[in-house]
Amino acid sequence: MRALFTRVAMAAAAILAIGAVAVVGATPAQAATTKICSTQAVPAGQVIVEVAQTSLCPNFQTWTITTPYEGVKVCALSPVPAPWVITRAEVGAPCGTYWKYELHAPYQGILVCVYSPVPAGWVITWIGANSVCQGYNSQRLNLPAENQQTCQTSPTPNPYVIVAVRTASQCAGMYANTIRQVYNGVVVCNTSPVPPGYYAASQAPVNLCIGTTMGWKLLHS
Template sequence: MKALFSVKNYLGAAIVLSAFSAFGVFAQTVVCSNDAIPAGYVKTALTNRPACNSGQGWQIELPYENQLVCRSSPVPSPYVVVPFGDNNTTACGEVRLRIGNARENLQICAGSPIPSGYVITNIDSTPRGCLVGQYYIRQATNGILACGNSPVPPGYVFTWNGQSSVCGNTYGQRRFEIARNGMLVCADSSIPDGYVVTQAYDNNGQTCTFGQRYIQLPTQAIAVCPISPIPAGWRSSGSVSTNSCGNNFPQALILTRN
C-alpha cells in the first residue's frame, strides 16, 4: 500500500497531508510544528516531517469525547479538560490531556477553558486526576451562585458577592443574574452592551465588596455617571450636577441619540 504525501497551504500554515491511495482519503493531517493549528482542531502527536522547515509536525484531528491531546494543544469550545490525562510523553514529547464535551455538573481540571454560558460552581483544590485541582461547572441560569473566578456569561451581571466554603477563600462566591432594565449590580461587575450606569452606591461591602451600580437602558436625555459605558448609537451632549454618582463624580453626562 503506497503512501502519498503533499504539502498544502491552510491560512498561511504549511500542512503536510499523508494519504493512502487504496482508500483515497487522508489517514493523517499534519501541520508543521512552527505554524498555527487550524481553528477547531487538536494536536494528538508530534511526528518527523522532512517537508516542514522545522523537520517536525503536529498530527491534528477534530476533537471527540474522551480524547487524549497534547498538553500544548488548543481546546476548542465546547470541549474542556477533564481528569486523568496521560503522563507518558512518547506520543507528543509532552504529557497529554484528556478532553470531553462540557455538560451540566461536569468535573473539569483547573486551568481548563470554560465554554461560553458555563460558570464554575465548586472548587476542589485536592488533585483528583488533575495537576492542580478541579472545578465543577454548570450552565448559567438566573440567580445561580458561582465562584468568583468564574467567567461572566454573556448578558449576565453579578448582584452579590461573599465568602463560601465551596469556592475557597481566594475567590469567594457571586450571584449571577440576567441583566434587566433598572437593577442594582456590583460595582466590579461588567456592564452588558446597551446598558448605562445612572447611580453609584457605597454600601460598605454589605452586599457587594466595592459597592453597587444602578443600570438602565438609555432613553433620550438620560443622565449617566461618568463611569458608565456609552452604548453604540448614543453620545454625550452635555453635563448636569448630580449627587447620584458618588462623591468623586459631582457631574453626570447627558446622553443623546446620534
C-alpha cells in the same frame, strides 16, 4: 401461532427501539473523550477533564478533553467555554496538582466562584463568602433589570447604563451600581458605558454617583 410470533416480534422491536433511544441520550459518563498533548491547542468548545503523564506525549502532559455538560468537572488550566460558569472548586485526581472546577449553565440567582467567567448578558448582584470555592468568594448572577443594583466589578450589558453609584453591603466592600435601560437624554455616571447608537453629548451634574459631581447626558446618534 402466527399471532404469537407477531407479538414476540413486536416486543423485540420495542426493546431494540428503547435501546436505540438510550444510546442517543447518552449520559455524561458516556460522553466521548479525546487525548491530546499539552503542546496542542484545545479545540473551541472543549474542556480538559484530566491531566496525566503518558507515553502518548513524552516530556509533555497528556490532556483528556471532552464537550462540556451539566456538572462536568474540568481542570483549572482548562478553557471555560461560554456560557458555562464555575460553581465549585476541588483538589485531587484526575487533574494532578491543578484544582477541579465544576461547571453549570447559568440560571437566575446562580452562585459562581469569583474567578468564574460571567457570560454575556448577565450581571453580578452579590459577592460574599462561600465554602465551595477554595477560600475565594462567590458571586450571584442575575439577568439585568430596570433600576437593579449590580456590584462594581459587574459588566453592564447593552442597552443598560449606570445612573447611580452607592455604597452597598452586598458587594464585599465595593460600591454598587444602579442600572437602567438607556433612553434619549438620560444622565449617567462617568463610569457608565455608552451603548451603541448613543453618544455623550455634554457633561451634566449628578448627585447619586459617588466620587464625582459630573456625569454625561446621552443622546441618540
